[in-house]
Amino acid sequence: MPTLTADAAVRRRILSIDLLRGLVMVIMALDHVRDFFHYDAFVHDPLDPAHTGWALFFTRWITHFCAPVFVFLAGTSIYLQGLRKSRRELTGFLLKRGFWLLVVEFVVITFAWSFQPGFPRLVMQVIAAIGFSMIAMAALIHLPYRAMLGLGLLIVFGHNVFDSIPSTHQGFWWDLLRNGAFASYTFAPGHFLLIIYPIVPWLGVMLLGYAVGRLYAPDFAAPVRKRRLLQLGLGVIALFLVLRGINVYGDPSPWSVQSASWRTVLSFLDVTKYPPSLLYLCMTLGLALLFLAYAEPLTGRSAQAIIEYGRVPFFYYVLHFYLIHLTCMVLFLARGHAFSEHTPPIHGVEFRFLIPGEGYHLTVVYFIWIGVVLALYPLCRWFSQLKQRNKAWWLSYL
Numbered sequence: 001m002p003t004l005t006a007d008a009a010v011r012r013r014i015l016s017i018d019l020l021r022g023l024v025m026v027i028m029a030l031d032h033v034r035d036f037f038h039y040d041a042f043v044h045d046p047l048d049p050a051h052t053g054w055a056l057f058f059t060r061w062i063t064h065f066c067a068p069v070f071v072f073l074a075g076t077s078i079y080l081q082g083l084r085k086s087r088r089e090l091t092g093f094l095l096k097r098g099f100w101l102l103v104v105e106f107v108v109i110t111f112a113w114s115f116q117p118g119f120p121r122l123v124m125q126v127i128a129a130i131g132f133s134m135i136a137m138a139a140l141i142h143l144p145y146r147a148m149l150g151l152g153l154l155i156v157f158g159h160n161v162f163d164s165i166p167s168t169h170q171g172f173w174w175d176l177l178r179n180g181a182f183a184s185y186t187f188a189p190g191h192f193l194l195i196i197y198p199i200v201p202w203l204g205v206m207l208l209g210y211a212v213g214r215l216y217a218p219d220f221a222a223p224v225r226k227r228r229l230l231q232l233g234l235g236v237i238a239l240f241l242v243l244r245g246i247n248v249y250g251d252p253s254p255w256s257v258q259s260a261s262w263r264t265v266l267s268f269l270d271v272t273k274y275p276p277s278l279l280y281l282c283m284t285l286g287l288a289l290l291f292l293a294y295a296e297p298l299t300g301r302s303a304q305a306i307i308e309y310g311r312v313p314f315f316y317y318v319l320h321f322y323l324i325h326l327t328c329m330v331l332f333l334a335r336g337h338a339f340s341e342h343t344p345p346i347h348g349v350e351f352r353f354l355i356p357g358e359g360y361h362l363t364v365v366y367f368i369w370i371g372v373v374l375a376l377y378p379l380c381r382w383f384s385q386l387k388q389r390n391k392a393w394w395l396s397y398l
Helices: 006-037 054-082 087-114 126-140 145-164 172-179 199-216 222-246 261-269 278-295 301-311 313-334 362-389 393-397
Strands: 121-124 183-188 191-195
Touching: 006 054, 006 278, 006 301, 006 313, 006 362, 054 087, 054 126, 054 199, 054 261, 054 278, 054 362, 087 121, 087 126, 087 313, 087 393, 126 199, 145 199, 145 278, 172 183, 172 191, 172 199, 199 222, 199 278, 222 278, 301 313, 301 362, 313 362
Parallel strands: 121 191
Antiparallel strands: 183 191
16 A cells, blocks of 8 residues: 655645635635625624624624634644744744734735725734734744743633733733733824734734644654544533633633523623633634544545635735725615715724625625635635745745
């Protein structure tokens, strides 16, 4: 029976990572389509168990998996790159890519969200959190593996100790590093920074992803890796169930009994993303680890199609924002609005062509989401093939 070489085995295993990454990228688009097209977006909290419906709740809840998995797998990719690059090469790459991601977040993505050419408000979201984390990782990769694992565990398990600090702003550095929670700061006359994703909690996620990357080293046999992923995934989910049941630590928003049993279940699942709580990360990354345990044999046509998105996540991420907002603009104008019409600010940001309370039913949102994902597939497939054919250095930054 033929055996795989070490390089071929690594390539096959990376397909499972691309599959998970592609899946969360597809799901991520659903949340952003809901933001721009659902009539209730930015009017009511879709996760409020007392007032939401189950369909709207799970439409938002399922997208909770996107950011932590995206950041976690970025850490895994850093470990895998360390198998091919010297530490000096990897340090340089992480520094350059980290700063590049900050430029993209504050210029390309901020404009895609707002369509405001004057950039009155810069928005710090997941791409900036990854950028800052990569800059930090450029230094941290020089630590021993166990030190990086320990630091990741300390951050993820320990940062909820600070939940007792009042939610009022403790200053810029506190919000930038730990709190975030849509804190706004003026950095120039008429220009503001909106911090949604703080640095340190997401750095902890990246460190844990880096640690799990060890399971994908060539000396790890597939059955051993699957068993470890299963053990980790089940253990993390069990921890979520126990801590959430106790209702004492791990999330600043305890669950409560609601007017109906199904609403109580929603309350149990409604954990805090901003900043990402321990229970939020246990819930999302636990299931992600189980998916990775079973994903390697998945090679059918559907899996291959989703892998195409996972191979070019950054390319897809940028394009999907512009396609969604341009579609929103077309429908805004089709409803009789003027191009020059100003829209009310949301979290202090004016999203042009988006009016809270105006939009479409959730069913229409799903059709638009499917259309966006399908429309981007040919471009993602083309760019994926280009990156496989062309090994130019600059393509690694896209």
